[in-house]
Amino acid sequence: MEALTIYLRKINIYHTSPCFAEAGKIRVKARLSDDISEIMPYLNRVVKNANYNEHAPNLTMFKEFRMITLEPENLILIKALNDTDARQVLDWLKDLINETAERKTEIEPLYASKKRPHPLQLYTWLPRINCKQCGEKSCLAFAALLSVGQQSLDRCLPLFTDDYQEQKTVMIDLVDALGHDISNYIDGGV
Ligand code: SF4
Numbered sequence: 001m002e003a004l005t006i007y008l009r010k011i012n013i014y015h016t017s018p019c020f021a022e023a024g025k026i027r028v029k030a031r032l033s034d035d036i037s038e039i040m041p042y043l044n045r046v047v048k049n050a051n052y053n054e055h056a057p058n059l060t061m062f063k064e065f066r067m068i069t070l071e072p073e074n075l076i077l078i079k080a081l082n083d084t085d086a087r088q089v090l091d092w093l094k095d096l097i098n099e100t101a102e103r104k105t106e107i108e109p110l111y112a113s114k115k116r117p118h119p120l121q122l123y124t125w126l127p128r129i130n131c132k133q134c135g136e137k138s139c140l141a142f143a144a145l146l147s148v149g150q151q152s153l154d155r156c157l158p159l160f161t162d163d164y165q166e167q168k169t170v171m172i173d174l175v176d177a178l179g180h181d182i183s184n185y186i187d188g189g190v
Contacts, residue, residue: 037072041109049179062149088135119147
């Protein structure tokens, strides 16, 4: 059997510090063993929540609540839970990059930045009753966190009641465009 070509051999963490964005979490800087510039537009295509800036170049993406900024030979991971969590995320990322490189001929690269729903657009379709059941002070605060992957739509309990059927349908489409996992919502899990 033909061996897989390894595109990215290693991701080496060289600096860890407390996360400014969220107390108790960590921020990690790492170096990539190989230049991944060529793969970035392919990642932009296959990772729903990725956003590519061709001019920098860099690519931002989320792994649940964690945010990753990739440059050709470096990356920053913020809001990792701890060292173990950071290493697991980076292992996942290395596999993702190598799998994407392996399938390159089947993927159409996407060089453009993706248009992401604006927080105010999200806010418009929330119940806007500021009930705080999601744990945030207001629907606007919830929308802002939702837009950057720091909140989950299912935390807005009123939205999943009969009173907000139409809004719920629109919100599921919007968070899908943000790259959230919506399988729970469409399978009737919420
Ligand atoms: S639970 Fe929903 S309706 Fe209530 S404050 Fe949060 S976002 Fe607004």
